[in-house]
Amino acid sequence: xxxxxxxxxxxxxxxxxxxxxxxxxxxxxxxxxxxxxxxxxxxxxxxxxxxxxxxxxxxxxxxxxxxxxxxxxxxxxxxxxxxxxxxxxxxxxxxxxxxxxxxxxxxxxxxxxxxxxxxxxxxxxxxxxxxxxxxxxxxxxxxxxxxxxxxxxxxxxxxxxxxxxxxxxxxx
Amino acid sequence: xxxxxxxxxxxxxxxxxxxxxxxxxxxxxxxxxxxxxxxxxxxxxxxxxxxxxxxxxxxxxxxxxxxxxxxxxxxxxxxxxxxxxxxxxxxxxxxxxxxxxxxxxxxxxxxxxxxxxxxxxxxxxxxxxxxxxxxxxxxxxxxxxxxxxxxxxxxxxxxxxxxxxxxxxxxxxxxxxxxxxxxxxxxxxxxxxxxxxxxxxxxx
Numbered sequence: 209x210x211x212x213x214x215x216x217x218x219x220x221x222x223x224x225x226x227x228x229x230x231x232x233x234x235x236x237x238x239x240x241x242x243x244x245x246x247x248x249x250x251x252x253x254x255x256x257x258x259x260x261x262x263x264x265x266x267x268x269x270x271x272x273x274x275x276x277x278x279x280x281x282x283x284x285x286x287x288x289x290x291x292x293x294x295x296x297x298x299x300x301x302x303x304x305x306x307x308x309x310x311x312x313x314x315x316x317x318x319x320x321x322x323x324x325x326x327x328x329x330x331x332x333x334x335x336x337x338x339x340x341x342x343x344x345x346x347x348x349x350x351x352x353x354x355x356x357x358x359x360x361x362x363x364x365x366x367x368x369x370x371x372x373x374x375x376x377x378x379x380x
Numbered sequence: 381x382x383x384x385x386x387x388x389x390x391x392x393x394x395x396x397x398x399x400x401x402x403x404x405x406x407x408x409x410x411x412x413x414x415x416x417x418x419x420x421x422x423x424x425x426x427x428x429x430x431x432x433x434x435x436x437x438x439x440x441x442x443x444x445x446x447x448x449x450x451x452x453x454x455x456x457x458x459x460x461x462x463x464x465x466x467x468x469x470x471x472x473x474x475x476x477x478x479x480x481x482x483x484x485x486x487x488x489x490x491x492x493x494x495x496x497x498x499x500x501x502x503x504x505x506x507x508x509x510x511x512x513x514x515x516x517x518x519x520x521x522x523x524x525x526x527x528x529x530x531x532x533x534x535x536x537x538x539x540x541x542x543x544x545x546x547x548x549x550x551x552x553x554x555x556x557x558x559x560x561x562x563x564x565x566x567x568x569x570x571x572x573x574x575x576x577x578x579x580x581x582x583x584x
Contacts, residue, residue, distance in 0.1 A: 260429030267434040
């Protein structure tokens with residue numbers, strides 16, 4: 209822009225020195241536009257970890273005790289609190305649809321997570337309220353994942369179990 | 381909070397891109413412009429659980445709650461077994477001091493240092509005629525149960541309807557003594573009486 213101004217000034221000086229009065233041509237301009245639609249990246253973050261809390265399996269349970277992160281258990285489990293469903297926040301392009309995939313980082317596969325404690329394992333099934341094909345209403349979405357461990361026996365080793373899984377969001 | 385700051389960064393980034401896009405458009409005379417964006421994102425999610433050992437209760441030393449042998453009188457009376465030490469006492473009945481009697485011993489096993497509630501799931505607890513002259517018609521004898529924890533001090537207390545929490549020791553074990561008071565009717569019909577009741581334990 210500076211260069212343009214300088215050359216206009218130069219033309220004006222030249223015009224004056226020639227002793228001829230004529231109009232300086234108005235710099236013609238056009239408003240140019242360039243369009244690109246950049247979709248907001250889709251981002252997911254865990255805000256609450258999946259937690260089966262504390263529970264005790266009855267001694268006489270044989271592959272038939274179960275516990276869920278919503279705090280319910282069957283009659284072979286004493287639920288002792290601390291259960292939490294997992295929560296995720298997703299942000300991205302408003303009203304865009306996307307898919308969610310949950311995959312165990314261990315061996316259990318899709319929609320599962322393996323929890324381990326020194327070689328002892330429990331496998332949880334993961335269920336998503338609202339399904340896996342979702343929509344970013346107003347550019348955001350909240351996901352709740354409920355975990356269920358079933359088939360537990362009274363002989364399950366006691367202790368702290370932990371595991372990880374990945375939650376992937378993808379535009380179609 | 382982390383998500384919020386990411387969001388702001390994303391908006392700033394987009395605004396910056398738009399300005400650059402206009403500048404490029406002017407200089408290159410609508411040469412066009414496209415920007416790739418991440419179409420996928422992954423979060424590592426965590427899962428955790430704490431499994432307690434099963435809590436169990438079992439009869440120890442093959443004991444039973446045994447009120448022993450006694451003779452009723454013409455007035456209603458009681459025979460009591462102390463939950464703490466198993467000693468026997470009575471009112472308005474005649475005790476046969478040579479007959480065996482004693483408290484029930486239980487052992488609770490579970491997660492170390494955790495609280496639990498012990499309860500009797502049979503109500504009421506009564507002794508009914510097993511054999512002898514009482515066969516074919518007699519008054520059942522109601523029992524009121526008491527519990528004690530000899531290893532932790534303190535006296536015996538009624539089991540009651542309102543559960544009280546107890547705590548397993550550092551090895552996850554606690555001994556429980558069960559005693560009770562047997563209510564004997566006036567001129568209770570002679571014979572051998574027995575009954576059963578269920579004891580259950582649960583973490584609190």
